[in-house]
Amino acid sequence: MTAPAAGPVIAGAPGPGALTLGRWAAETLGVRLLVAVVHPAPAALGSGRVDAEWVADRHRAAERILDEARKALEGADADYRAVASSSAAHGLHDLAEETGASLIVVGSGRDGPRERLYPGSTADRLLAGSVCPVAVAPAELATPPGTLGVIGVAYVDTPDGRAALAEAAKMAGRTGARLRLYTVVAQGDASLPFLIGQDAERAFLETARETYERSLEAAAASVPQCDTDWRIVPGDVVDTLAELDEVDVLFCGSRGYGPARRVLLGGVSARLIRRARRPVIVVPRSG
The missing domain is CATH 3.40.50.620 (HUPs)
Incomplete structure (x- = not known):
């Protein structure tokens, strides 16, 4: 060691x-x-x-x-x-x-x-x-950590998301575990205001998914030392991440604002740590 x-x-x-x-x-x-x-x-x-x-x-x-x-x-x-x-x-x-x-x-x-x-x-x-x-x-x-062989990251392309990815990659690289990135997208009309129209809504969701795919592909490519895959999952972000039971630990960012290098819980991470099945690691922004 x-x-x-x-x-x-x-x-x-x-x-x-x-x-x-x-x-x-x-x-x-x-x-x-x-x-x-x-x-x-x-x-x-x-x-x-x-x-x-x-x-x-x-x-x-x-x-x-x-x-x-x-x-x-x-x-x-x-x-x-x-x-x-x-x-x-x-x-x-x-x-x-x-x-x-x-x-x-x-x-x-x-x-x-x-x-x-x-x-x-x-x-x-x-x-x-x-x-x-x-x-x-x-x-x-x-299930003790290290048993499942998967390190999860709740990923969005923000400073918080990239900080969480960097810390998760360190752990995955040391264990040889697979690194798995999760992006959760809202289903149906939850993404749009009422009466926006189904065609416009569908076009929006398709465009959003393409944007998420590009950001996840770029994020996976940024950690070549890890065996990495990613998933886009429809549903409520907290409910979906809280129910994950396939990861040893789940990394997430703290929030998109507030003092750098400090953990300050945002809405998602604050609710997630109360409900998740697996250990959650909240990461402060790097700067």
Whole structure:
């Protein structure tokens, strides 16, 4: 394995899904895995001894969680760290900036269906401004990543889409997995205003499909190091992408505006991470 070219993969708020995905991502990218548990820091206006005792108790609880992670990851090349912060998301943000993290992996929220993504408040806050890609994993991965041999990309020809493609190509190139690009187009008159006319609508959809085909062909050609194919799928974009079960992970961009090099969820990615069957990796724009 080549020497690490970037910072670690951080598995935060670890559960079985996050640990499994984090370990696979770290091994795939050739970087170390850093398992982190964030616990409360002393309050600036705390109540003295009571506050200190409570913080110490939370620190011990974090260490117990890390011990459980060590057992689950026996044999993994990993570091473990308890981080004190005002919130889990803030602590993971700071840790990512400190270490130059390649990826942050978090698990789904406790209230979510076991086989679906449903990020809790930590994931929601983390996704609103991370400096590196963020992966959200189901609580339990019925099919471990790396089993299916396909890395998916929700692709549109925008800076966000190209950033997602670049990150997905790195992972596909290292695993030898097929890289598959998906563009979802609306069906029927969902694309056009009411009463536009069926002939005009059909002509519009045919022109749109030709445009998508050209952009997908160009995108596939831009990553010659990967075995790449693409698909244009009719339907609702969130519903269609959420139901994909043929990919190890699905990469998507964050949004078309906002600060560069930060994850800021747009409408599609925000809904997708709550409903997708497979792990989703949200990628910030590169610049």
